[in-house]
Amino acid sequence: MILSIPFGKVSTYGAVAAAAGYPRYHRAVARLLHNAPVDHLPWHRVVGAGGEIKVPGAGAREQRVRLKLEGVAFEGKRIDMGRFEHIFKPWEVYE
Secondary structure: OOHOOOOOOOHHHHHHHHHHOOOOHHHHHHHHHHOOOOOOOHHHHHHHOOOOOOOHHHHHHHHHHHHHHHOOOEEEEOOOOHHOOOOHHHHHOOO
16 A cells, blocks of 8 residues: 555555554554565655654654655644645555
């Protein structure tokens, strides 16, 4: 599901989990991404509910930079989810 998030868009941990068929497993998605090898998945395109970066420390700064390089705009600490959120299409959703 993470690989289907296009360049310049973001999704939330909860939306990724739900699209994968596990709507209550948002923490598992976060653990997967935070422990995945760098650049194995586009981890920077997944954020917390409401568009906030949840990665701690230096990872948060890197995530913000990567998203800005893709054209994602921030309003303070949050991403404008109305503009940049990727909505999974039915054919992308695991069932």
